[in-house]
Amino acid sequence: MTLGIPAAVTAAAEPPAARDRRHRPRRPALDTPRATRRAQTRLGIALVAPAMVLVVTFFLVPLVSAIYYAFVDFNGVNPNPSFVGLANFAELFQDAALWPALCNNAIWIVLGTAGPIVIGLVLALLMWGVGRSGALYRVAFFLPYVLPQVAVGVVWGWIYDPVRGWLNQALEIIGLGALRTGWLGNPDTALYAVLATAVWATSGFVFVILLAALRNVDTELVDASRLDGANTIQRLWFIVLPQIMPVFLMVTTITLVGGFSVFDIIFVMTGGGPAGASDVLGTVAYSEAFQLNRISYGTTIALVITLLAIPFAVCLNRLQRRLSLQGTGA
Amino acid sequence: MTTDRGSSPRARTERTAKHGLLIVLSLFAVFPIVLTISTALKTDADVTVNPFGFFSSFSSENIVAAWVEGGFSDYVLNSFLISVPSTVLVVALSTMAGYAFARLPFPGRGVAFYLVMLGLLVPFFTYMIPLYFQLRSLGLLDTLLGVNLVLATTGLAFGIFFMRAFFSDLPTELEQAARIDGASEWQIFSRVMVPLVSSGAGALGVFTFLQNWNNFLVPLLYVPGGAYRPLTTGLYLFLGGRSIDIGPLAAGTLITILPVVVVFVLLQKQVTQGFLSGAVKG
Numbered sequence: 001m002t003l004g005i006p007a008a009v010t011a012a013a014e015p016p017a018a019r020d021r022r023h024r025p026r027r028p029a030l031d032t033p034r035a036t037r038r039a040q041t042r043l044g045i046a047l048v049a050p051a052m053v054l055v056v057t058f059f060l061v062p063l064v065s066a067i068y069y070a071f072v073d074f075n076g077v078n079p080n081p082s083f084v085g086l087a088n089f090a091e092l093f094q095d096a097a098l099w100p101a102l103c104n105n106a107i108w109i110v111l112g113t114a115g116p117i118v119i120g121l122v123l124a125l126l127m128w129g130v131g132r133s134g135a136l137y138r139v140a141f142f143l144p145y146v147l148p149q150v151a152v153g154v155v156w157g158w159i160y161d162p163v164r165g166w167l168n169q170a171l172e173i174i175g176l177g178a179l180r181t182g183w184l185g186n187p188d189t190a191l192y193a194v195l196a197t198a199v200w201a202t203s204g205f206v207f208v209i210l211l212a213a214l215r216n217v218d219t220e221l222v223d224a225s226r227l228d229g230a231n232t233i234q235r236l237w238f239i240v241l242p243q244i245m246p247v248f249l250m251v252t253t254i255t256l257v258g259g260f261s262v263f264d265i266i267f268v269m270t271g272g273g274p275a276g277a278s279d280v281l282g283t284v285a286y287s288e289a290f291q292l293n294r295i296s297y298g299t300t301i302a303l304v305i306t307l308l309a310i311p312f313a314v315c316l317n318r319l320q321r322r323l324s325l326q327g328t329g330a
Numbered sequence: 331m332t333t334d335r336g337s338s339p340r341a342r343t344e345r346t347a348k349h350g351l352l353i354v355l356s357l358f359a360v361f362p363i364v365l366t367i368s369t370a371l372k373t374d375a376d377v378t379v380n381p382f383g384f385f386s387s388f389s390s391e392n393i394v395a396a397w398v399e400g401g402f403s404d405y406v407l408n409s410f411l412i413s414v415p416s417t418v419l420v421v422a423l424s425t426m427a428g429y430a431f432a433r434l435p436f437p438g439r440g441v442a443f444y445l446v447m448l449g450l451l452v453p454f455f456t457y458m459i460p461l462y463f464q465l466r467s468l469g470l471l472d473t474l475l476g477v478n479l480v481l482a483t484t485g486l487a488f489g490i491f492f493m494r495a496f497f498s499d500l501p502t503e504l505e506q507a508a509r510i511d512g513a514s515e516w517q518i519f520s521r522v523m524v525p526l527v528s529s530g531a532g533a534l535g536v537f538t539f540l541q542n543w544n545n546f547l548v549p550l551l552y553v554p555g556g557a558y559r560p561l562t563t564g565l566y567l568f569l570g571g572r573s574i575d576i577g578p579l580a581a582g583t584l585i586t587i588l589p590v591v592v593v594f595v596l597l598q599k600q601v602t603q604g605f606l607s608g609a610v611k612g
Contacts, residue, residue: 043515130349147363299460
């Protein structure tokens with residue numbers, strides 16, 4: 001249901017709210033004296049007001065402006081830009097640079113979701129049942145996720161260094177020297193090199209969430225199925241995965257939707273290059289708006305990113321909610 | 331799977347293998363961090379010959395170069411000036427609004443909450459360009475006030491959502507009891523309710539601080555002048571301008587990640603348990 005990193009945790013916080021809605025009946029308003037209610041209303045408005053001022057000024061107004069920008073031709077200077085209707089949207093379809101960027105987004109969404117999910121799940125399963133001694137591993141696995149992406153980009157840039165980088169040296173050692181390349185400078189590998197870095201950085205997040213979910217899995221059920229002769233794969237597929245499915249879907253939504261608005265790491269590591277080979281919609285929108293001064297067109301691309309992402313977010317969120325409701329019998 | 335804790339030889343081998351695998355994977359996870367530390371601590375001569383070999387020499391010259399000539403001392407200060415006030419603002423305003431949305435009836439509450447939650451659905455990307463021109467016309471571009479207010483707003487949607495869940499979980503009896511004792515609505519909020527959610531507010535604070543410290547796009551767009559450049563955009567600029575100076579660049583990277591690593595390791599519980607596992611338990 002959310003985009004970007006702060007949003008990530010949002011969905012994680014979903015269950016308490018959902019739980020609240022299901023189990024706690026609304027407070028009966030009838031037995032509250034009117035004076036109390038008036039005082040509550042006054043305090044409520046006073047407490048919400050400062051937050052609302054910020055949300056309106058720095059989120060809702062620019063959001064409405066974004067829609068306005070998409071229908072005019074604004075270059076950042078003229079105070080009264082002319083109305084152009086759907087021309088900005090029409091241009092999207094003729095923009096030769098846009099389709100490769102969209103494809104890159106698609107690759108990013110598929111691999112950038114599947115990678116962390118698989119790695120995070122494997123790590124979580126490995127860590128499941130490792131007691132107190134697991135704390136250090138947990139720190140190590142989660143740490144990459146909390147680092148600033150700029151720093152991550154810089155360091156991985158060295159790992160990918162064509163001459164002295166660890167990756168090429170490691171390939172040489174294991175006899176695959178033929179694969180040596182300038183990973184970020186080669187148009188065939190640039191996107192995947194950055195993607196691998198992002199997978200490295202995101203897996204820890206998936207891991208932590210799934211590990212927390214595994215801790216709530218009914219182990220008696222797992223043991224019972226073991227006695228019934230289920231092998232490891234069967235236990236995982238039929239007993240464990242169904243129990244963590246709502247969380248699994250949530251974390252999938254977060255990484256998947258994040259794939260639409262990916263920007264920082266690509267911007268830092270390749271700037272979308274070489275020659276647009278690793279461009280995504282985000283980097284195209286940025287360079288249209290802030291380097292080419294095509295404010296309206298850049299904003300239109302950014303709007304499209306959102307429009308593409310929202311259906312995915314909503315669908316997966318619905319599915320997740322339905323599953324978690326089933327689980328609780330509510 | 332969870333109960334393989336017996337001491338039969340097979341279980342023991344299995345456990346050893348598992349730990350061996352986990353150690354290898356952890357090393358892979360921290361490898362880039364070790365690489366940063368190693369390169370940052372090399373002598374100048376060694377960086378030129380062998381920039382990425384592990385711990386082949388030790389000196390503080392790169393750190394000094396980044397701190398003094400690279401301007402990282404200013405960047406550190408600016409990062410604090412940008413992250414701390416915005417974090418305080420997010421925690422305070424989210425606690426207030428979260429309480430109101432959870433427990434106080436007022437007209438328009440549903441609509442207001444919906445509008446705030448829209449912030450979780452819409453990526454920053456969508457409105458970042460108009461926001462630039464809006465800040466420019468408000469005279470807030472390139473100011474500490476402007477960047478703090480924007481960062482605070484980006485954190486509010488999640489913050490309010492998060493704090494509201496905490497307040498919703500508190501029993502109604504508490505406020506009824508306080509009301510019978512003659513407490514005003516404000517006193518119920520400030521003396522009874524807020525102390526009960528302090529752990530949640532703490533977790534939100536730690537999380538928001540890390541988000542704001544790591545934020546790249548907001549300072550890149552809205553403090554372009556350089557007077558308040560934080561570590562993230564400072565490091566990016568340094569990367570563009572002097573990418574050959576690997577030593578000072580490594581030192582700058584280390585300076586950028588060090589506060590994050592320290593906060594994370596010390597307050598691990600808040601960072602992970604506070605909102606991740608605590609949130610998933612439902």
